[in-house]
Amino acid sequence: MVHVRFSPSPTGFLHVGGARTALYNWLFARHHGGIFSLRIEDTDRQRSSEEFTKDIMAGLQWLGLDWDKGPIFQSQRLETYNRYVEMLLSSGKAYYSEEEGKKAVRFKMSDDTLEFKDLIRGTITFDASLIEDFVLRKADGFPTYNFACVVDDAEMKITHVIRGDDHIANTPKQLALYKALELEAPKFAHLPMILGEDGARLSKRHGATAVKEYMELGYLPDALVNFIALLGWAPGDDRELVSREEMIKDFTLERVGSTSARFNKTKLDWMNSQYIRQTPSEELVRLLKPFLSRAGVNVEGVEESWLKRLVELYKERFKTLQDFFLQTSFFFTEEIEYQPEVVDKHLKSEEITGLLHEVHDALSGLEEFKKETLEGCLRGVVERKHVGFGKLAQPLRVAITGRTVSAGLFETMELLGKERTLKRLSHCLHTFCRAGSI
RNA sequence: GGCCCCUUCGUCUAGCCCGGUCUAGGACAUCAGAUUUUCGAUCUGAGAACAUGGGUUCAAAUCCCAUAGGGGUCACCA
Numbered sequence: 001m002v003h004v005r006f007s008p009s010p011t012g013f014l015h016v017g018g019a020r021t022a023l024y025n026w027l028f029a030r031h032h033g034g035i036f037s038l039r040i041e042d043t044d045r046q047r048s049s050e051e052f053t054k055d056i057m058a059g060l061q062w063l064g065l066d067w068d069k070g071p072i073f074q075s076q077r078l079e080t081y082n083r084y085v086e087m088l089l090s091s092g093k094a095y096y097s098e099e100e101g102k103k104a105v106r107f108k109m110s111d112d113t114l115e116f117k118d119l120i121r122g123t124i125t126f127d128a129s130l131i132e133d134f135v136l137r138k139a140d141g142f143p144t145y146n147f148a149c150v151v152d153d154a155e156m157k158i159t160h161v162i163r164g165d166d167h168i169a170n171t172p173k174q175l176a177l178y179k180a181l182e183l184e185a186p187k188f189a190h191l192p193m194i195l196g197e198d199g200a201r202l203s204k205r206h207g208a209t210a211v212k213e214y215m216e217l218g219y220l221p222d223a224l225v226n227f228i229a230l231l232g233w234a235p236g237d238d239r240e241l242v243s244r245e246e247m248i249k250d251f252t253l254e255r256v257g258s259t260s261a262r263f264n265k266t267k268l269d270w271m272n273s274q275y276i277r278q279t280p281s282e283e284l285v286r287l288l289k290p291f292l293s294r295a296g297v298n299v300e301g302v303e304e305s306w307l308k309r310l311v312e313l314y315k316e317r318f319k320t321l322q323d324f325f326l327q328t329s330f331f332f333t334e335e336i337e338y339q340p341e342v343v344d345k346h347l348k349s350e351e352i353t354g355l356l357h358e359v360h361d362a363l364s365g366l367e368e369f370k371k372e373t374l375e376g377c378l379r380g381v382v383e384r385k386h387v388g389f390g391k392l393a394q395p396l397r398v399a400i401t402g403r404t405v406s407a408g409l410f411e412t413m414e415l416l417g418k419e420r421t422l423k424r425l426s427h428c429l430h431t432f433c434r435a436g437s438i
Numbered sequence: 439g440g441c442c443c444c445u446u447c448g449u450c451u452a453g454c455c456c457g458g459u460c461u462a463g464g465a466c467a468u469c470a471g472a473u474u475u476u477c478g479a480u481c482u483g484a485g486a487a488c489a490u491g492g493g494u495u496c497a498a499a500u501c502c503c504a505u506a507g508g509g510g511u512c513a514c515c516a
Contacts, residue, residue, distance in 0.1 A: 237452080254455090261450065407478090
């Protein structure tokens with residue numbers, strides 16, 4: 001039975017690199033019908049914190065990476081590690097060493113050649129004599145990473161260790177420990193790193209690195225999962241949008257590449273927009289509400305069916321949940337702001353004033369404020385004025401939305417409603433257009 | 439610096455293990471055209487890569503070696 005684990009240390013928020021490691025472990029376990037465990041490596045008492053543990057678990061849950069066992073906390077397993085320390089001490093494979101008044105236990109490193117077959121890179125060989133005796137138990141009584149990792153992987157009967165390739169250099173030490181403890185080593189697969197857009201190691205200066213940040217920016221978990229899955233793995237054919245089920249079915253370590261990948265936000269944005277389109281509108285409404293609230297919208301006061309229609313109007317236009325409000329804010333307020341440059345360019349001319357006047361009058365007389373009737377009405381206006389519809393569209397858009405970019409005019413007006421549309425129109429005529437008073 | 443890993447379009451990658459089907463495929467991005475009430479979306483099309491140098495072979499992106507470049511790691515951190 002395959003048994004893998006994700007074993008983060010709670011010294012920081014769950015970041016995309018860790019998320020991908022977790023994802024690959026999870027996919028591997030699900031593909032083989034095995035076990036996926038979560039182990040918290042909190043042996044650094046200074047840097048570990050419960051806040052990070054919570055963040056990591058919340059992040060995994062949000063991504064839909066459910067674990068079968070755990071979380072197991074290393075900080076609660078000191079007796080176990082001590083038992084193994086005693087074994088090594090009594091067999092002479094470990095010894096006490098004191099430096100600067102701190103008494104630790106060190107492992108007596110062998111001096112042979114250590115070799116293992118990495119499932120992703122093939123055989124990797126190390127000269128053990130180049131590795132110095134390393135600490136097993138720190139002066140504070142806690143085990144070090146390499147030691148706790150080996151003890152736990154052995155006790156948990158982990159079959160495959162899938163982790164970042166920054167752990168390659170740790171592997172010979174762990175191999176030596178397995179040998180000294182007469183335990184069978186698991187198989188190893190070292191994943192290449194995820195780099196920032198510029199090819200440097202991913203860090204805060206690259207923008208969002210924490211999973212939580214992507215959640216707050218309005219990325220859908222499925223989209224993020226799909227995107228990071230493809231950073232190092234490919235299904236083998238030309239598919240880009242791969243569902244979880246397909247990933248589980250097709251995921252193998254053989255198909256994981258060995259070269260580091262750069263994080264590409266533009267492609268993530270594209271992928272997120274694809275997932276947004278796939279998501280039912282009712283679901284989007286539900287997901288969007290927290291974002292609207294945070295933006296200051298009184299969500300309780302917004303009619304559900306109206307919001308759903310707005311979502312449908314913008315469904316192919318917003319790339320993230322946060323982006324939705326950025327594009328539709330003028331629907332949620334009474335007053336809107338007009339940028340002077342935009343007003344100057346689109347509203348300040350005799351001809352436009354006349355046109356908008358005409359539009360205001362025509363719209364006032366409408367019984368029904370639906371997109372079909374609106375279209376008929378507006379096209380009638382430009383026809384009577386002998387101008388192209390393009391002449392009217394932009395100024396009118398600016399007048400009722402305050403922007404030069406929006407969804408279709410008729411749909412926009414319908415959703416905005418007669419009252420607000422006319423109010424904004426007359427406000428513009430009064431304020432910006434020289435000739436105008438209604 | 440020692441040790442280890444990596445190197446296909448700008449980016450993510452397919453192909454590499456099992457040399458010929460590769461005039462190297464796809465996606466994002468870019469550019470052009472179409473459409474159009476703006477932007478976007480959409481459709482069509484274009485440009486764009488086997489790091490370099492040696493081998494091996496009838497034949498190399500695919501195998502071998504060297505060089506260069508990038509990354510990782512050298513803690514009583516994980």
